[in-house]
Amino acid sequence: xxxxxxxxxxxxxxxxxxxxxxxxxxxxxxxxxxxxxxxxxxxxxxxxxxxxxxxxxxxxxxxxxxxxxxxxxxxxxxxxxxxxxxxxxxxxxxxxxxxxxxxxxxxxxxxxxxxxxxxxxxxxxxxxxxxxxxxxxxxxxxxxxxxxxxxxxxxxxxxxxxxxxxxxxxxxxxxxxxxxxxxxxxxxxxxxxxxxxxxxxxxxxxxxxxxxxxxxxxxxxxxxxxxxxxxxxxxxxxxxxxxxxxxxxxxxxxxxxxxxxxxxxxxxxxxxxxxxxxxxxxxxxxxxxxxxxxxxxxxxxxxxxxxxxxxxxxxxxxxxxxxxxxxxxxxxxxxxxxxxxxxxxxxxxxxxxxxxxxxxxxxxxxxxxxxxxxxxxxxxxxxxxxxxxxxxxxxxxxxxxxxxxxxxxxxxxxxxxxxxxxxxxxxxxxxxxxxxxxxxxxxxxxxxxxxxxxxx
Amino acid sequence: xxxxxxxxxxxxxxxxxxxxxxxxxxxxxxxxxxxxxxxxxxxxxxxxxxxxxxxxxxxxxxxxxxxxxxxxxxxxxxxxxxxxxxxxxxxxxxxxxxxxxxxxxxxxxxxxxxxxxxxxxxxxxxxxxxxxxxxxxxxxxxxxxxxxxxxxxxxxxxxxxxxxxxxxxxxxxxxxxxxxxxxxxxxxxxxxxxxxxxxxxxxxxxxxxxxxxxxxxxxxxxxxxxxxxxxxxxxxxxxxxxxxxxxxxxxxxxxxxxxxxxxxxxxxxxxxxxxxxxxxxxxxxxxxxxxxxxxxxxxxxxxxxxxxxxxxxxxxxxxxxxxxxxxxxxxxxxxxxxxxxxxxxxxxxxxxxxxxxxxxxxxxxxxxxxxxxxxxxxxxxxxxxxxxxxxxxxxxxxxxxxxxxxxxxxxxxxxxxxxxxxxxxxxxxxxxxxxxxxxxxxxxxxxxxxxxxxxx
Numbered sequence: 086x087x088x089x090x091x092x093x094x095x096x097x098x099x100x101x102x103x104x105x106x107x108x109x110x111x112x113x114x115x116x117x118x119x120x121x122x123x124x125x126x127x128x129x130x131x132x133x134x135x136x137x138x139x140x141x142x143x144x145x146x147x148x149x150x151x152x153x154x155x156x157x158x159x160x161x162x163x164x165x166x167x168x169x170x171x172x173x174x175x176x177x178x179x180x181x182x183x184x185x186x187x188x189x190x191x192x193x194x195x196x197x198x199x200x201x202x203x204x205x206x207x208x209x210x211x212x213x214x215x216x217x218x219x220x221x222x223x224x225x226x227x228x229x230x231x232x233x234x235x236x237x238x239x240x241x242x243x244x245x246x247x248x249x250x251x252x253x254x255x256x257x258x259x260x261x262x263x264x265x266x267x268x269x270x271x272x273x274x275x276x277x278x279x280x281x282x283x284x285x286x287x288x289x290x291x292x293x294x295x296x297x298x299x300x301x302x303x304x305x306x307x308x309x310x311x312x313x314x315x316x317x318x319x320x321x322x323x324x325x326x327x328x329x330x331x332x333x334x335x336x337x338x339x340x341x342x343x344x345x346x347x348x349x350x351x352x353x354x355x356x357x358x359x360x361x362x363x364x365x366x367x368x369x370x371x372x373x374x375x376x377x378x379x380x381x382x383x384x385x386x387x388x389x390x391x392x393x394x395x396x397x398x399x400x401x402x403x404x405x406x407x408x409x410x411x412x413x414x415x416x417x418x419x420x421x422x423x424x425x426x427x428x429x430x431x432x433x434x435x436x437x438x439x440x441x442x443x444x445x446x447x448x449x450x451x452x453x454x455x456x457x458x459x460x461x462x463x464x465x466x467x468x469x470x471x472x473x474x475x476x477x478x479x480x481x482x483x484x485x486x487x488x489x490x491x492x493x494x495x496x497x498x499x500x501x502x503x504x505x506x507x508x509x510x511x512x513x514x515x516x517x518x519x520x521x522x523x524x525x526x527x528x529x530x531x532x533x534x535x536x537x538x539x540x541x
Numbered sequence: 542x543x544x545x546x547x548x549x550x551x552x553x554x555x556x557x558x559x560x561x562x563x564x565x566x567x568x569x570x571x572x573x574x575x576x577x578x579x580x581x582x583x584x585x586x587x588x589x590x591x592x593x594x595x596x597x598x599x600x601x602x603x604x605x606x607x608x609x610x611x612x613x614x615x616x617x618x619x620x621x622x623x624x625x626x627x628x629x630x631x632x633x634x635x636x637x638x639x640x641x642x643x644x645x646x647x648x649x650x651x652x653x654x655x656x657x658x659x660x661x662x663x664x665x666x667x668x669x670x671x672x673x674x675x676x677x678x679x680x681x682x683x684x685x686x687x688x689x690x691x692x693x694x695x696x697x698x699x700x701x702x703x704x705x706x707x708x709x710x711x712x713x714x715x716x717x718x719x720x721x722x723x724x725x726x727x728x729x730x731x732x733x734x735x736x737x738x739x740x741x742x743x744x745x746x747x748x749x750x751x752x753x754x755x756x757x758x759x760x761x762x763x764x765x766x767x768x769x770x771x772x773x774x775x776x777x778x779x780x781x782x783x784x785x786x787x788x789x790x791x792x793x794x795x796x797x798x799x800x801x802x803x804x805x806x807x808x809x810x811x812x813x814x815x816x817x818x819x820x821x822x823x824x825x826x827x828x829x830x831x832x833x834x835x836x837x838x839x840x841x842x843x844x845x846x847x848x849x850x851x852x853x854x855x856x857x858x859x860x861x862x863x864x865x866x867x868x869x870x871x872x873x874x875x876x877x878x879x880x881x882x883x884x885x886x887x888x889x890x891x892x893x894x895x896x897x898x899x900x901x902x903x904x905x906x907x908x909x910x911x912x913x914x915x916x917x918x919x920x921x922x923x924x925x926x927x928x929x930x931x932x933x934x935x936x937x938x939x940x941x942x943x944x945x946x947x948x949x950x951x952x953x954x955x956x957x958x959x960x961x962x963x964x965x966x967x968x969x970x971x972x973x974x975x976x977x978x979x980x981x982x983x984x985x986x987x988x989x990x991x992x993x994x995x996x997x
Contacts, residue, residue, distance in 0.1 A: 120704040248576040469706050501976040520957040
């Protein structure tokens with residue numbers, strides 16, 4: 086953007102508050118919420134309890150425990166209504182065998198590789214599959230290779246772009262390899278897809294995530310390897326072309342499983358049928374604790390409602406915490422929530438926290454009119470340095486609501502560390518700072534309260 | 542602040558850029574600096590090397606190694622001039638014995654406590670000292686106790702205020718207990734000062750720091766205990782008044798030691814005698830690695846100059862990286878640097894990074910005229926979300942320069958996690974995120990370059 090335009094835009098945007106009508110009492114409420122969140126420090130306590138259950142993958146016993154924990158917790162906190170809503174979710178299990186071994190073309194020494202099947206992947210034959218490895222950095226490069234990739238294991242090795250300030254942008258620029266790698270590999274006759282973990286870190290931990298298949302294209306197994314192993318393998322392929330890999334996975338897809346979205350609410354005192362959703366997804370990958378992704382968003386949603394009760398606030402509209410099922414490999418929870426007929430009820434807005442329990446910087450608003458309105462509330466978030474209200478945002482779980490016209494809003498947090506942890510054994514409770522987590526809960530509570538009081 | 546005033550202030554401040562004269566080429570330089578910092582990722586490599594030496598306490602062998610490492614590193618990077626300047630520093634050594642054991646008044650079970658002598662403390666008698674513990678939360682409370690504290694160990698237990706958004710404000714509200722606790726304890730006849738660690742975390746790690754003495758008041762030993770032990774001890778004192786503690790420290794103060802500030806610079810192409818300092822302090826406490834405090838600031842200062850060279854920029858004015866000695870327990874490095882006569886030379890500004898290697902949010906400017914000028918450059922930091930230029934700031938090491946009228950500027954970073962690590966065994970390289978560290982280096986490089994090109 087040229088400077089002249091920057092300056093003009095900056096003036097317009099920041100001049101808005103001058104004309105805004107923000108009742109002054111909201112400022113003291115906002116400060117009280119954040120003070121209470123920091124001092125009582127409940128978010129981290131909730132997250133410790135939740136993470137103690139273990140990873141909460143869709144279809145797992147732990148997910149069921151986490152759903153019960155969420156329900157019991159919200160009941161214990163005295164929310165006005167707490168209930169479960171049924172959802173059918175995909176049920177993929179990793180199995181007990183995942184192994185990748187590189188056979189260098191020249192050297193005799195085998196190189197074991199840190200590997201994790203991608204969620205939804207088919208298994209390999211029982212004794213694994215073996216093939217020459219061919220490295221590509223893009224689907225275009227793979228298509229150029231064409232027949233040369235036939236019968237081979239396709240190794241997608243384009244790193245996240247380190248130069249991006251927002252790591253979500255870098256993630257967006259690399260994750261196609263994980264999501265569509267198996268399809269594109271099979272399209273040229275490849276026998277498996279190996280993907281460089283989509284993380285900013287160079288380490289030994291593989292990061293999983295969903296892989297997609299097309300019904301019209303043969304399914305091939307797909308797995309992520311650690312970034313350090315990806316670099317090693319890439320080096321090896323330069324000096325020893327013809328290097329092979331044996332990949333063994335015994336994951337499998339079981340029939341869909343019955344589970345739940347978990348919901349709790351504080352009823353509006355004047356307009357109880359107008360609802361503001363605050364939510365996150367309760368399921369996680371089957372790695373780590375799912376602390377940042379998205380245990381953080383769940384406990385922040387619960388904490389947002391708890392703060393209202395603690396401060397004895399009676400918002401005009403209903404504020405509802407939703408712990409969505411199955412964001413990671415199906416989005417069935419978000420879809421099911423939006424599909425439920427709720428006669429007489431209207432969703433005013435939906436706010437999601439699903440970018441990790443990091444320090445909040447503001448909100449992204451995925452609706453023009455809502456953006457203009459919420460932008461006028463920026464001053465109310467300035468005291469906590471979370472006053473960057475930007476256009477564009479939302480969340481996966483609330484996207485089905487957004488498609489129905491409900492304004493969706495995402496909590497924007499500092500992104501530098503998220504992908505160090507994302508979808509891996511690194512996503513554990515000890516990587517969450519209690520103050521950063523609590524500030525996010527405070528920001529969610531403030532925005533939900535403002536919308537409940539002022540409407541949108 | 543009332544809302545009317547907030548809005549008015551916000552309008553004035555953000556309107557400034559409209560009238561600013563910022564050459565557009567600076568924008569591409571700024572982006573290139575940050576891109577290079579992130580992609581080449583040298584800051585963390587430098588910090589790993591530095592931290593591998595071990596803690597760099599004033600007077601220690603490791604400080605000497607760190608000084609040599611800094612010099613060699615800057616020479617290897619091809620800076621125009623690299624040199625050492627002599628400094629005499631205090632030389633306190635912790636000794637091999639620090640022990641605190643609580644003797645409950647009623648129960649028979651002894652309670653060992655995590656303890657660390659405060660820097661500068663005198664030793665206890667060889668077999669320790671034993672005394673009844675009396676808890677206070679403020680110097681006022683201690684003065685009210687008066688004679689009742691005579692002969693006792695005074696336990697200062699006022700926590701950091703969790704409600705503060707900026708943890709430095711919370712630190713400022715608690716650290717008097719550490720700095721003046723021994724003086725105030727001795728003033729009422731206390732025989733030692735025990736201080737609750739000045740940290741946001743509840744854990745088992747004691748956080749050290751300097752203790753002061755007055756020549757006119759008897760010196761008594763002073764030590765920090767972990768926050769968890771402070772809470773335990775406080776509980777115990779409620780139910781078992783008369784509880785005692787045995788404290789054993791064999792720390793000692795040796796004669797002052799000769800050491801160095803380490804300096805490297807890139808000479809200005811047009812005004813080489815006008816100097817912008819970028820710096821941090823090379824000494825650390827004798828706990829952890831001194832990674833955040835202040836290895837981060839040192840490597841960011843080196844990296845700022847390296848980025849200039851890497852991008853083949855020839856700034857008009859000289860940019861000088863200074864690794865100051867002895868910030869932690871004497872400030873002798875900062876004082877010595879400012880005291881050196883440098884004929885013909887003028888310091889235009891000094892920028893310090895000493896708040897940890899966390900994500901940068903902007904700068905604090907401790908000079909009114911400089912603030913007004915630098916504020917107009919905010920748009921140049923917006924792309925990296927580090928555009929909060931605020932009035933007030935600087936750094937301990939550059940404070941002697943500031944007293945000579947040199948505008949001092951501090952890199953402001955996200956503060957939530959800093960005091961988890963500060964002055965303790967928690968301050969290690971693995972607590973530093975490479976991207977956050979690199980972004981800080983980029984911000985330092987941009988501001989130093991802008992001042993070098995535009996003056997102040």
